[in-house]
Structure formats: structure tokens, C-alpha cells
Amino acid sequence: MSLPVARKPALRRFHQARWDEPVVFELSAPGERGVIPSQVEPAVRALVGDVVSGLPDGLRRAAPPALPELGQMRVLRHYLRLSQENLGADLNVDVGQGTCTMKYSPKVNDRLAAHPSLLDLHPLQDLADAQGILEIIWRTQRMLAEISGMDEVGLHTQGGSAAIWANIAMIRAYFEGRGEAEQRTEVITTIFSHPSNAATAKAAGYEVITIYPDADGYPDIEAFKRALSPRTAAIMVTNPEDTGIYNPRIAEWVELAHSVGALASYDQANANGILGITRARDAGFDVCHFNLHKTFGTPHGSGGPGAGANGVAAHLVPFLPRPIVVRDDDGTFRLDDVRPLSIGKVAPFYGVVPNIVRAYAWIRALGADGLRAVAETAVLNNNYLMARVLQIPGASAPYATGRRRIEQVRYSWQDLYSETGISSEEIGVRASDYGMHYWTSHHPYVVPQPFTLEPTESYSKSELDEYADVLAQVAREAREAPDVVRTAPHNQTVHHTHHDDLDDPERWATSWRAYQRKYGCGDPGSSPG
Amino acid sequence: MSPMSAPYAHPYVPNSAPEARAAMLAAVGVTSVDEFYADVPDALRLHRPLDLPPALVAEQDLARHVTGLLDRNRPLAPGRSFLGAGTYHHHVPAVVDEVIGRSEFLTAYAGEPYEDHGRFQALFEYESLMAELLAMDVVTVPTYDSFQAASTALAMAGRITGRRTVLVASEVLPDRRSRVHDFVRPYLDLVDVPPRDAIADLPALLAVLDESVAAVWVEPPSHTGAIETRLAEVAEAAHAVGAIVVVSTDPICYGVLTPPASHGADIVCGDLQSLGLHAYYGGAHGGFLAVHDDPRFVMELPSRIFGLAATDVPGEYGFGDVAYERTSFAVREEGKEWVGTAAALWGIAAGVYLALQGPQGMAELGETILARTRYAQQRLQGIPGVRLGDDAVHFREFTIELSGVSPASVVERLRPLGIAPGVPLDDQRLLICVTETNTSDDIDALAAAVAAILEEDHR
Numbered sequence: 001m002s003l004p005v006a007r008k009p010a011l012r013r014f015h016q017a018r019w020d021e022p023v024v025f026e027l028s029a030p031g032e033r034g035v036i037p038s039q040v041e042p043a044v045r046a047l048v049g050d051v052v053s054g055l056p057d058g059l060r061r062a063a064p065p066a067l068p069e070l071g072q073m074r075v076l077r078h079y080l081r082l083s084q085e086n087l088g089a090d091l092n093v094d095v096g097q098g099t100c101t102m103k104y105s106p107k108v109n110d111r112l113a114a115h116p117s118l119l120d121l122h123p124l125q126d127l128a129d130a131q132g133i134l135e136i137i138w139r140t141q142r143m144l145a146e147i148s149g150m151d152e153v154g155l156h157t158q159g160g161s162a163a164i165w166a167n168i169a170m171i172r173a174y175f176e177g178r179g180e181a182e183q184r185t186e187v188i189t190t191i192f193s194h195p196s197n198a199a200t201a202k203a204a205g206y207e208v209i210t211i212y213p214d215a216d217g218y219p220d221i222e223a224f225k226r227a228l229s230p231r232t233a234a235i236m237v238t239n240p241e242d243t244g245i246y247n248p249r250i251a252e253w254v255e256l257a258h259s260v261g262a263l264a265s266y267d268q269a270n271a272n273g274i275l276g277i278t279r280a281r282d283a284g285f286d287v288c289h290f291n292l293h294k295t296f297g298t299p300h301g302s303g304g305p306g307a308g309a310n311g312v313a314a315h316l317v318p319f320l321p322r323p324i325v326v327r328d329d330d331g332t333f334r335l336d337d338v339r340p341l342s343i344g345k346v347a348p349f350y351g352v353v354p355n356i357v358r359a360y361a362w363i364r365a366l367g368a369d370g371l372r373a374v375a376e377t378a379v380l381n382n383n384y385l386m387a388r389v390l391q392i393p394g395a396s397a398p399y400a401t402g403r404r405r406i407e408q409v410r411y412s413w414q415d416l417y418s419e420t421g422i423s424s425e426e427i428g429v430r431a432s433d434y435g436m437h438y439w440t441s442h443h444p445y446v447v448p449q450p451f452t453l454e455p456t457e458s459y460s461k462s463e464l465d466e467y468a469d470v471l472a473q474v475a476r477e478a479r480e481a482p483d484v485v486r487t488a489p490h491n492q493t494v495h496h497t498h499h500d501d502l503d504d505p506e507r508w509a510t511s512w513r514a515y516q517r518k519y520g521c522g523d524p525g526s527s528p529g
Numbered sequence: 530m531s532p533m534s535a536p537y538a539h540p541y542v543p544n545s546a547p548e549a550r551a552a553m554l555a556a557v558g559v560t561s562v563d564e565f566y567a568d569v570p571d572a573l574r575l576h577r578p579l580d581l582p583p584a585l586v587a588e589q590d591l592a593r594h595v596t597g598l599l600d601r602n603r604p605l606a607p608g609r610s611f612l613g614a615g616t617y618h619h620h621v622p623a624v625v626d627e628v629i630g631r632s633e634f635l636t637a638y639a640g641e642p643y644e645d646h647g648r649f650q651a652l653f654e655y656e657s658l659m660a661e662l663l664a665m666d667v668v669t670v671p672t673y674d675s676f677q678a679a680s681t682a683l684a685m686a687g688r689i690t691g692r693r694t695v696l697v698a699s700e701v702l703p704d705r706r707s708r709v710h711d712f713v714r715p716y717l718d719l720v721d722v723p724p725r726d727a728i729a730d731l732p733a734l735l736a737v738l739d740e741s742v743a744a745v746w747v748e749p750p751s752h753t754g755a756i757e758t759r760l761a762e763v764a765e766a767a768h769a770v771g772a773i774v775v776v777s778t779d780p781i782c783y784g785v786l787t788p789p790a791s792h793g794a795d796i797v798c799g800d801l802q803s804l805g806l807h808a809y810y811g812g813a814h815g816g817f818l819a820v821h822d823d824p825r826f827v828m829e830l831p832s833r834i835f836g837l838a839a840t841d842v843p844g845e846y847g848f849g850d851v852a853y854e855r856t857s858f859a860v861r862e863e864g865k866e867w868v869g870t871a872a873a874l875w876g877i878a879a880g881v882y883l884a885l886q887g888p889q890g891m892a893e894l895g896e897t898i899l900a901r902t903r904y905a906q907q908r909l910q911g912i913p914g915v916r917l918g919d920d921a922v923h924f925r926e927f928t929i930e931l932s933g934v935s936p937a938s939v940v941e942r943l944r945p946l947g948i949a950p951g952v953p954l955d956d957q958r959l960l961i962c963v964t965e966t967n968t969s970d971d972i973d974a975l976a977a978a979v980a981a982i983l984e985e986d987h988r
Contacts, residue, residue, distance in 0.1 A: 016646075017642065018575065020844075020845070021580045021650070023650070023653075023654060023657070023837075023846060024654045024657075024658070024880075024884050025657065027889070033887060033889065033890065034622075034624070034884060034885030034886065034887055034890065035622045035624075035886060035890055036883045036890065036893070037620070037886070037890055037893045037894040037897055037965055038894065038897055038965045038966070038968070040896060040897050040901070041969045042970065044751065044900050044901060044904045044969050045900065047904055047907055047908075048900050048903040048907060050903050051896065051899045051900045052746050052785055052895075052896050052899065053902050055786075055899075055922065056758050056793070056922060056942070057784075058758075058761065058787060059756060059758060059786055059922065059966070060785065060786055060787065061783065061784070061785055061786055061788070061892075062787065062791075064784065064888035064889070064891070064892050065660055065662045065664075065783065065784065065882055065888050065891060066661045066888065067658060067662065067884070067887050067888045067891065068658075068884060068887060069887045069888065069889070070884060070885075070887065072624060072885065075624060075885050076624050076627065076628070076771065077650065078884070079624075079631075079877075079881055079884075080631070081647075082646075082647035082648075082650050082651050082725070083628065083631040083633040083634050083647055083693050084633065084647065085646045085647035085650070086633040086634060086637055086640070086646065086648050086651075087633070087637065087640055087644040087645055088570050088632055088633035088634065088635070088636045088637040088640075088642075088645075088646030089636035089637060089638065090632040090633070090634065090636045091632075091721065092644075094638075097638060097639050100638055100639060102638060103541075104541055105635075105636055106541060108588050108591065110630070110635070111592075112592065112595045112596065112599070114601040114630075115596065115602075115867055116555065116604075117599050117600060117602035117603070117604055118599060118602065118604075118807075118809060118810060119604075119808070120604040120605070120607070120610075120618065120807065120810070121602050121604045121805040121808060121810040122604070122605070122610050122612040122616060122618065122808050122810070122811075122949070123615075123616050123808070123810050123811030123812075124612045124614060124616075124949075124952050125567065125603075125605065125610070125949060126940075126944060126949075129602065129603040129604070129605075130602055130810065131601045131602070132598045132599045132600060132601030132602040132672065133598075133599065133602055133810050135598055136595075136598055136600070137597070139582075142837045143581055143582075146579055146580050146581060147579060147581075150914045150967050155697070157673075158673040158674060158814075158871065158872065159673060159867075159870035159871055160869055160870060161867050161869030161870070162673055162677070162869070162871075165867075166701070169711060191746040194859040195857050195858065195862075195864075195867075196857060196869050198857075199861055199862050199864055199866065199867035200860035200867055201862065202713065202862035203684075203712075203866045203867060205715030205716070208862040209965065210861075210862075227775075242605065245568070246566075246568040246569055247568075248568040248569070248570055250573070251570070251572070251573060257676060259793050265893040267561060275570070275579075276575060276578070276579050276806050277566060277569060277574065277575060278573045278574055278575060279575055280567050282573055282575065283573050283666050291870075296776075297541075299635045299636045300636065300637065300638035300639075300870065301633050301634075301635060301637075301640070301870075301872075301873055301874030301875075302635075302637045302648040302651075302652070302873040302874050302877060303637075303638065303639070303648075303670065303870055303871065303872075303873030303874075304671075304673075304870040304871040304872045304873050304874065304875075305813075305815070305870075305871070305872050305874060305875060306870040307668055343711050344707035344708060344710070344711050345674070345676065345705075345707040346708055346810050347673060347674055347676055347677075347703040347708070347814070348615050348616065348674050348675075348704065348800075348814045349615070349616065349810070349811025349812065350599075350810065350811060351812060352812050352813075353809050353810045353812025353813070354809060354812055354813070355813065356812070357595070357599070360595070361591060363581065363590050364582065364584065364585050364590075364591060364594065364595070365584065365585055365586065366539065366541070366584055366586075367581055367582070367583055367585075367586075368578040368579040368580070368581045368584075368585025369578065369584065370539050370541075370542070370584050370586070371579060371581070372578070372579075373539060373542055373545045374541075374542055377542050377544050377545050377550075379565045379566070380544065380553055380554065380557075380562055380565070381544060381548065381553070382565075383557050383559075383565055384553045384557055386555060387556060387557050387558075403567070403568070404559075404564060404565040404566075404567060404568075405565070406565065406566075406568075408576055422820075423970075427559045428641065429641070429643060431646040431853065432641065432643045435644075437640050437641070437645075439639065439641075442858065442861075443858065443859050443861070444861075451856035457541070457542045457545075458541065458542070458543075459543070459544075460543040460544060460549070461543075461549050461552065461553055466939050469723055486859075489643045492643045492645055493643070493646040493647070494642075494643065494645070494840050494842075494846070494847045495840045495841040495842045495843050495845060495847075496642075496840060496841045497642060497838050497839070497847030497848070497849060498839045498840065498841075498847070499849045499850075500759075501836075501838060501839070502680075502836045502838060502849045502850060502851045502852070502853075503826040503851075503852055503853075503854070504829065505822075505852075506652050506766060507837050508851050508852070509836050509837040509850055510656065510660075510666060510667040510668075510822060510834050511653075511657040511660035511666055511840075512653075512654075512657035512660070512661075512829070512837075513654050513657060513660045513661060513664045513666055513667060514660070514666040514667065514822050515667070517822075519913060522602055
């Protein structure tokens with residue numbers, strides 16, 4: 001008499017796993033072992049004796065490190081439980097992390113990247129032993145050169161910001177080579193370019209000038225003209241910007257930069273909306289970078305490793321990090337490491353090899369038509385989701401009203417906030433109760449009460465609908481049951497967390513060791529000793 | 530074939546299905562995707578398809594193609610590689626690969642402490658396990674690699690002291706030095722104080738150590754695997770003039786060796802690859818940074834630090850960002866250097882590795898590596914024409930000096946035997962790396978092969 005099952009409610013009744021798992025140190029039981037290392041053989045001991053006792057004074061560790069002692073399965077279970085307490089992109093309609101292109105990372109690529117011939121391959125083996133991976137690196141360099149329009153590509157860096165650093169380091173070396181380093185001390189960026197453009201330029205010793213948008217949301221070209229001078233070393237910009245708005249005068253920006261002798265650096269971490277549509281070099285840029293973990297489908301690894309690709313025009317090729325993989329006339333691959341003008345080694349060896357393999361496989365699975373379908377679909381998805389979101393009372397998309405966006409949109413809940421006092425952050429926490437990740441924006445919040453959605457090409461129409469339905473529901477709750485939103489999360493692993501201690505040096509607990517020292521064995525609510 | 534008229538939906542692009550596409554275009558009120566690109570001027574459009582190799586849309590075809598390329602790699606048999614110089618062959622426990630292969634960790638990114646509680650806890654535990662190994666209270670979420678870690682550590686010393694000079698007291702890995710140099714050169718000068726017999730030359734160091742020095746940079750094990758025996762003296766002298774002691778190292782040795790903080794190191798940094806990551810053709814490196822719980826140092830760290838926090842529920846651990854306002858995420862170019870996607874998954878791996886090893890495992894592992902390193906040194910130095918590069922204590926790596934034959938030729942002649950004996954450093958020295966994956970049989974085979982070459986040449 002129980003069947004049929006009633007129809008599911010409109011919104012998913014989500015609850016995150018809650019294992020209430022202790023910190024790993026609390027699981028320790030004296031004498032338990034997780035793994036046993038290979039032991040010193042009798043023949044070795046017979047020849048060398050007790051090497052530990054023979055260490056010079058002070059070199060032998062007095063007491064073993066206070067690591068926990070756990071059996072192997074307990075370690076496994078602990079970390080599997082933590083993994084279940086982590087949403088991750090595979091389980092999530094992960095359109096809420098705008099700017100980061102949370103697309104599908106195909107499983108076949110993980111399997112290819114774990115090929116046994118890669119795991120134990122040492123980077124200093126004879127090149128004849130590494131022709132397979134060298135060919136993949138070389139082919140990836142060439143494919144990314146075509147996609148960007150640049151002449152050469154380096155794949156050394158481990159993340160997007162590391163790649164931006166390599167861009168500014170090459171620009172710096174270029175001007176040193178021309179004797180203009182003393183003169184060119186400024187870098188110009190825009191507020192809706194990723195903050196790492198500003199931050200890496202500053203770290204390289206430049207003064208940073210930031211251009212804000214004009215009334216329509218396009219980067220203010222008049223302010224830009226005023227900022228340009230013989231002191232300008234480079235412009236470092238994202239386009240489309242983090243608003244999803246494409247600067248239609250980008251070629252003019254590049255020309256203006258060139259007219260004062262500066263270089264133009266294009267942050268293409270996220271090129272997802274323009275693959276096969278338009279290319280960095282065709283807009284005149286001298287240097288660009290891609291994130292393989294955004295545009296090219298490699299997983300984000302809880303925050304890395306990603307992988308960066310630096311594309312350069314001919315005049316910057318000599319400054320690329322070394323080595324570069326090259327193909328000889330006989331079809332063999334080798335490393336070009338004799339590059340006197342190179343900025344040098346920016347990272348160990350030849351880049352994040354597993355992610356280069358994944359990106360290679362991703363591009364090969366799609367081909368030219370597939371990449372264009374990715375871009376067009378990501379843009380279609382974005383404009384579709386925008387239409388859905390803008391139907392929610394209290395949500396808006398500031399700037400360029402009525403115009404389309406490329407791959408993402410920076411929205412605002414300002415109207416909802418004015419009406420209810422519920423902030424964008426609070427909406428994000430509540431959205432997690434429905435199994436959805438949601439992000440506001442980089443700082444500063446130029447758009448008030450911001451949120452940034454980027455659907456990519458990976459989600460179906462019904463999944464985009466579900467995401468929009470969740471936002472609509474939370475906005476409704478903000479009006480009708482604001483306390484439910486304010487006291488969220490309710491369906492998560494943990495409850496509302498008190499973050500005040502994290503900013504106080506007397507009270508912050510940066511490690512279990514520091515926590516024990518400051519608080520004894522008491523609970524986190526007790527006072528510092 | 531235009532993408533709009535593809536006969537099938539690509540498996541990675543569900544809305545490339547014609548039905549979905551038509552429905553969504555209608556819902557948005559446009560007739561063509563092209564309308565979305567109205568801001569991209571025609572002059573900037575690519576009016577041709579990208580020139581890329583044909584798509585391998587069928588998964589089977591893709592896998593066969595990529596596997597075919599990778600099958601051309603020829604890794605050495607286990608134990609037969611004595612190659613190190615920055616990337617090391619250590620055993621990777623199966624549980625480490627299992628955990629970091631979990632899709633929840635592998636595919637996560639920037640989730641907040643609520644929906645991504647698991648990665649916050651796993652990375653807090655990584656920080657905490659490293660903190661015990663290093664005897665320091667603050668370890669950050671990993672940075673890219675040891676190159677970046679050392680660059681940042683020295684840059685921090687410059688910012689804290691306001692001084693320009695870095696004394697380099699060890700023979701540091703040359704590639705790491707290259708990166709550090711290019712990173713810090715606007716505000717720091719690296720000055721080499723060449724070591725004597727592979728350890729710090731204390732008198733030479735004292736002669737140049739004054740109040741212009743921001744940091745003394747020590748690297749144990751050094752490029753050639755030497756352990757620094759005079760770190761405590763170096764630190765005392767450095768601190769006397771207000772300089773900061775930066776140690777770049779490999780954490781795998783601290784189950785058995787005294788951690789640098791106990792000898793006075795202020796900032797300790799290095800690579801995580803040894804702790805549970807495969808060699809991966811040099812493509813699996815993560816950097817760690819550790820300091821004491823002193824806000825002067827903590828506030829100069831660019832990377833995120835996940836800290837423990839209370840929640841509304843007694844007995845429940847929450848997590849969050851420690852001192853977020855110092856980061857470029859918070860304040861752009863006013864932050865300390867920058868923070869971004871780096872190597873978090875490798876940090877989770879290193880945490881799992883240390884939880885598996887425990888105190889006993891790290892101690893035994895350290896002893897095995899020390900003992901087999903010493904064993905290899907003794908087996909090789911007994912061969913006529915071979916002598917050890919120096920008399921220092923070595924961990925994992927050491928050099929031999931060859932007479933009568935070049936290191937490059939030894940490498941070439943051992944290739945047919947499937948043995949990679951080491952990395953030639955110059956015309957005389959060969960850098961040999963011995964880990965727990967090289968057994969006494971492997972080392973015996975290496976020694977026999979080297980002896981045979983020298984004997985053959987002598988004849």
C-alpha cells in the first residue's frame with residue numbers, strides 16, 4: 001500500500017555527510033602502524049654499523065616527531081570520511097565559482113595521466129627514455145600556440161598566478177635588455193582583471209595603476225590614456241573581464257600601450273568563452289597565459305596543482321622560462337636549455353606533467369569544432385542562466401544594461417540586501433544547504449553585494465535551472481524567513497563557525513600543536529592559557 | 530562542418546545537443562549564439578577553424594592515441610635509478626594515491642569552509658603534521674614548489690629586516706637558485722659564501738656577517754646531499770646581527786635528524802615531493818613554508834593558512850582563514866606577494882603520508898636512507914678510480930669523483946644495463962641518489978657496474 005512513491009519536491013532535500021570526525025592526532029593509539037618502510041638489510045648494517053648513533057652531536061633528533069600512530073585502515077577511513085565532507089566539483093552543479101571555469105575534468109584523462117610509464121619516470125633520465133611525454137608536451141605547446149595565435153608556448157608553471165608572474169618577469173627582462181628598465185616602472189591593470197595581475201607586478205617591483213570601469217562597465221579608456229606614459233612597462237588585463245563583459249576596444253588599448261613603448265599582457269586564465277572565436281595575438285598582445293585547470297579541463301585539486309601556459313610573440317620568445325621542448329628534423333624531441341636571455345628556471349623541470357597530459361587529451365577529444373562548441377555553449381549557458389537569475393526579484397547585473405555577457409556575469413544582490421538586510425555572503429552559506437557552491441567576488445567589492453556565476457559548457461539545461469531555482473528559493477527565504485538564512489548552514493557538515501579568533505595572534509590556532517599550546521587540551525571555546 | 534550543425538552532442542558538452550540549444554536560444558530570445566559576441570569586433574574574429582589535429586571524439590580512440598604516446602616512455606626498473614637532483618624516487622603508499630584520487634578532493638576548488646569542510650580539515654591536518662615534523666607552529670597551505678618557497682622565505686626576510694643582503698652558506702640546488710635570484714633581485718642580493726668540505730664555512734661567513742644582512746640561507750641536505758653540522762653556530766651568529774635564518778630542506782629526513790628550528794632556524798621551507806608523490810617526470814612538486822607563531826613572520830606569509838575555529842555546536846571543529854587580510858585575495862597588490870592555485874592536493878597527500886608513517890615510520894625511513902647512503906658511499910669508494918667528493922655526513926645524495934673516466938661516459942655505458950648511476954655535475958663529479966627504493970642488491974649492482982667500467986678502462 002506504500003507505492004507509488006510521491007513525486008520529488010521541486011528542490012532537492014540535500015544533506016552533506018557529517019562524520020563528526022576528530023582531528024587525526026586524536027585518533028592516535030600507541031604502537032599502531034600505517035606503513036612499514038623498507039628496513040636496513042643485515043648486509044648493510046654489517047658494513048656501516050648503526051648510522052643513527054654515529055651521527056655527529058646534535059644532528060640526531062632527540063625525540064621522535066609527535067605524529068599520530070594509526071593503523072592503515074583507520075588512516076584510510078579518516079581521510080575517506082573527510083572526502084565525503086567535501087563537496088567537490090563532480091558532485092556539484094559548480095557554476096557558483098565564477099572566474100574559475102569549473103568544468104568537467106574527464107575521468108579518462110585522470111586514467112591517462114596515471115599511466116605507469118609516467119609515475120616512475122625521472123626528469124633527468126636520458127631523453128631517449130622520455131620521448132612519449134616530450135612529444136605530448138611539444139604537441140601541447142603547438143596546439144596552445146595555435147589557440148592563442150602566439151609564436152611559442154612554455155608549460156612550466158604550476159598555476160595561473162605563477163604564469164602571470166612569468167609574464168611580468170619576461171616583460172621585465174625584455175626592458176632590461178633594451179636598457180629601459182630604469183625608465184619603465186609602472187604597470188597598468190583594470191579592477192575587473194584578476195588581482196594576481198596587480199599583485200605579481202607589485203612583487204616584480206612595479207608601481208601598479210588600476211583603471212576602474214566607466215559608466216557602462218567597460219574599462220575607462222580615457223582614464224587609461226591619462227595613466228599611460230613613458231614610465232609604463234605593460235598593461236596586464238583580463239578580457240572578457242570578471243564581469244563577463246568583453247572590452248570591444250581591446251585592440252585600441254593594445255595600440256595605445258604600444259604607442260608609448262609598453263608591452264601588452266593578456267590574462268587568459270579563463271578563455272573559455274572565446275576559444276576559436278578570437279585570439280590574443282590577433283588583438284596585438286605580446287604575451288598571454290592560459291590556466292590548463294580552467295579552460296583546458298584539468299582538475300583543480302582542492303586548490304592546485306593547476307598548470308599554466310605562457311604564450312609569447314616572437315620578440316619575447318628568447319625570454320621564455322627554460323627549457324623548451326623542441327622537435328628535431330628527424331622527429332625526435334629534446335630540451336632547448338641553452339637560452340641566454342631566458343628568465344631562467346621558474347619551476348622544477350618541465351611543468352605539471354600529469355596536467356599537461358590531461359590538457360592534451362582534453363583538446364584532442366574536442367578538436368577545433370569541439371573547442372568552438374565549448375565556447376559557444378559556455379556563452380549560451382551563461383546568457384541563459386543570466387536570463388533566469390534576472391527574473392529573481394532583488395538580483396541584478398550592473399553595467400552594460402541590456403547587453404549580453406560572454407562566459408560569466410558579476411551579479412548583485414544590492415536590491416535584496418536593501419530590502420532584507422541579508423548579505424551576499426549569507427546567501428552563499430544558505431545555498432550550500434541545497435548542495436550548491438556559491439561565490440561572491442574578488443575584493444574590493446566594486447559591485448555591491450556581488451556574486452559571480454560561470455556555467456561553463458559542462459552543465460545541462462536542467463542543472464542550470466536547478467541552480468537558478470535554489471537562488472530563487474534563498475532569495476524568497478531572505479524575505480519570508482530571514483532567520484533561516486542568517487543561522488545557516490543547517491544541512492552541512494558543521495554549523496555556523498566563529499571566525500573572530502582567526503585574526504587574533506594571541507588566539508589563532510594555526511596547527512594542532514599551536515592549539516594545544518594555547519588552549520591545553522580544552523575545547524575550542526576555552527580561553528588561551 | 531560548423532559547430533552549430535554537429536551531428537551529435539559532444540559528451541563533455543551536453544547543451545551542444547541541437548534540441549537543448551534551440552530551447553535555450555529561444556528562452557534567451559536570440560536566434561544565434563553570434564549575438565552574444567556582439568562586443569567582439571569583426572576584425573578580431575578568427576574567420577577560420579583553428580588548425581588543430583582531428584578530434585578523437587570516441588573515448589576508445591583517444592585513450593589508444595594517448596597511451597600509444599606514453600608507451601614510448603621507458604622508466605627504469607625499480608631501484609635501478611640513482612637519479613635525484615630535485616626529484617626523488619620514494620615509495621608512495623597505496624593509501625596516499627587512493628585518497629588524492631578521490632573525486633571530492635581531486636575536483637574541488639574554492640569551496641567555502643562549510644561545503645568543503647573536508648579539504649579545510651585535511652589541509653589543517655597537513656599543516657599540523659608538518660608542524661610536528663618541523664617543530665614549528667605555523668605551516669601554510671602549500672605553495673607551488675621549493676623554488677617558490679625559498680623565494681618567498683628570503684623575500685620575507687628582506688621585508689622583515691628592511692635589508693638587502695642574503696648570504697648563501699650552502700651549495701643550493703642550481704635550478705632553485707636560478708628561480709630565487711630572478712624572484713628577489715629587485716630588493717635582495719644573493720652573496721655566495723662557498724662551503725668548505727660541503728658544510729658552511731663559519732669563519733668566512735662571520736667575516737661578512739653584519740647588520741646589512743637580511744638572511745643567511747642554509748640548505749641541508751645540500752645540492753650534493755651534505756647535512757649541515759654547524760647550523761646552530763650559524764644561527765647564533767646571524768641572530769646576533771639581527772639577520773634571519775632561512776633553511777630550505779627536504780622534510781623526509783626529520784624522522785631521524787634534528788629539525789632546523791631546534792638549531793635556530795626562523796623560516797623553514799622546501800619541497801613536498803618526497804612525502805608521498807611519484808617522480809612524475811618532475812611534474813609533482815609542492816612547496817612548504819613554516820615559521821614560528823610570531824605575527825612579525827606570520828603576517829609576511831603570502832599563502833593561506835587554515836586555522837581551527839569553534840562552531841555553534843560544542844565539540845565540533847570548524848575551520849577558516851588565518852589573517853586573511855595579508856593576502857592578495859583580500860587587498861590585491863597591497864597583499865604579501867600573491868596567493869592563488871598552488872599545490873593543495875599535494876599537501877593533502879603529504880598529510881596522509883605522515884599520518885601513515887607515524888613517528889616510528891619516519892624514524893625507520895630516515896635510518897634506512899642514511900644507512901643505504903652510507904653503504905653506497907662505502908661500496909663505491911672501495912673501487913680504484915673512485916673517491917668521495919667530501920667527508921660530510923650525507924643523506925640520500927652524495928658525489929663521487931672519478932679519475933680516468935668521465936661521469937657522462939659512465940652514465941652512457943650503464944644505459945644498456947638499465948642502470949642510471951646518477952647525474953653528472955661536471956667532468957669529474959657524479960651526483961648519486963640513494964633512497965629506500967634502492968636496496969642493497971641495487972647498490973651492489975651499481976658498484977659492480979662502475980667497478981667493471983673502471984677495470985676495463987684500466988686494462
